[in-house]
Amino acid sequence: MENLMTPKSHAGTPLPNNPRRLRLFFKRLFQQRALVLMSFPFLIWLFIFKYVPIWGWTIAFQDFKPAKKIFDQKWVGWKHFEALFKEDAFFRVLRNTLAMSGINLVLGFVTAILLAIMLNELRHAFFKRLVQTISYMPHFISWVVAASIISTVLSSDGGIINELLMALGLIKEPILWLGVGHYFWGILGASEVWKNVGWNTIVYLAAMTMIDPSQYEAAEMDGAGRFKRIWHITLPGLKPVIIILLIMNVGNILETGFEPQYLLGNGMNLDYSENLDLFVLRYGISMGNFSLAAAAGIFKTVVSFILLFSANGIAKRFGEARLF
Secondary structure (H helix, E strand, O other), rough: OOOOOOOEOOOOOOOOHHHHHHHHHHHHHOOOOOOOOOOOHHHHHHHHHHHHHHHHHHHHHEEOOOOOOOOOOOEEHHHHHHHHHHHHHHHHHHHHHHHHHHHHHHHHHHHHHHHHHHHHOOOOOOHHHHHHHHHHHHHHHOHHHHHHHHHOOOOOOOOOHHHHHHHOOOOOOOOHHHHHHHHHHHHHHHHHHHHHHHHHHHHHHHHHHHOHHHHHHHHHHOOOOOOHHHHHHHHHHHHHHHHHHHHHHOOOOOOOHHHHHHHHHOOOOHHHHHHHHHHHHHHHHHHOOOOHHHHHHHHHHHHHHHHHHHHHHHHHOOOOOOOO
């Protein structure tokens, strides 16, 4: 008589019992012990710097005073979250954050994919390595130096952009680019592309090496031109990587950075350059309102989790590559 307590799969066949699964798990763990040991430092770092600080979230529910002991703080519930959503400046910086993140997301993906495809199509090895090196170099420049270069290039007093535009007759007098608020989002997007496009192409170039060369040979024999091979072979081969990176970037949509906005921002473009990170610094930490700063941080984390799981769920529903 069949044991009714034996676990079954949906197909009706008995599943392996738990002890067998555990033995198989520990056997595989032992076989991959070198990789497990190599992951320990990362797990320790992750625990110390990512999970332990979560205890600080309690500050958002207190009238936190640094001089008091942690158990002597006054608990106020959702007071600081209510204050956060009643603050007009919060919605302004949220608009700026979403706008800058959206521009960076679109430009980052499009430019990196286009550059990767163009580099992949190059047949002259020396020229290909030269272009890669030149495009990678800005990534290793600190934002302090990069912001200084950008400010000089956009300067109204001899800046190359103004000089070039006046030489072409497109403008009659120099423009104070960083002094006009609604120019800031475009300037930041172009700066991010200049600084990171070469680095972002690495993943796509690596993915292209996994595409079977025989597909290109077969397409060429069938009379497919270069653009058709790119459209029907290269881009479909990159599709899983693009979707995975898109999911990860959607989860980080409220992370637009701190340094470029802080270094390129000024009083004239503040209404467009201030993002959530600067809001936390100026309206929270600098004013001693650590509870409001913690509430804004929790808001960012919760929204990021929702967007990440939503994007992953959408990809799963459509049968595309996903994180989990």
